[in-house]
Amino acid sequence: MPYRVRKQKCTRSDGTKGQYVLKYKPKKKTKKKKDSEGFVKAGCHTSKKKAHGQRAAIEGGPISSGAEPAGEVVAEKIELQLTESELRNLVRRLLAQ
Numbered sequence: 001m002p003y004r005v006r007k008q009k010c011t012r013s014d015g016t017k018g019q020y021v022l023k024y025k026p027k028k029k030t031k032k033k034k035d036s037e038g039f040v041k042a043g044c045h046t047s048k049k050k051a052h053g054q055r056a057a058i059e060g061g062p063i064s065s066g067a068e069p070a071g072e073v074v075a076e077k078i079e080l081q082l083t084e085s086e087l088r089n090l091v092r093r094l095l096a097q
Contacts, residue, residue, distance in 0.1 A: 003042070003058065005051040010044035018044035019049040 023039035
């Protein structure tokens with residue numbers, strides 16, 4: 001989704017004043033209030049960094065903690081101990097399918 005961070009005065013629901021607004025263009029028709037460009041307000045933030053953090057969280061951006069990025073499959077190492085005859089039987093069953 002195309003998100004935008006704009007410097008704009010705003011107020012959060014708890015009464016805290018903010019200076020940055022995260023906006024997005026809805027894909028479907030919505031009853032939410034839109035600006036002149038058709039963007040809907042998604043959040044009010046006190047800093048630009050926090051607004052970009054919300055955008056990254058929504059879009060699944062990279063995680064700064066050094067963990068694997070969202071969406072990538074991490075292969076786990078599974079160690080099986082089979083005897084030679086068990087392995088041969090397993091291979092036969094797989095080839096027979």
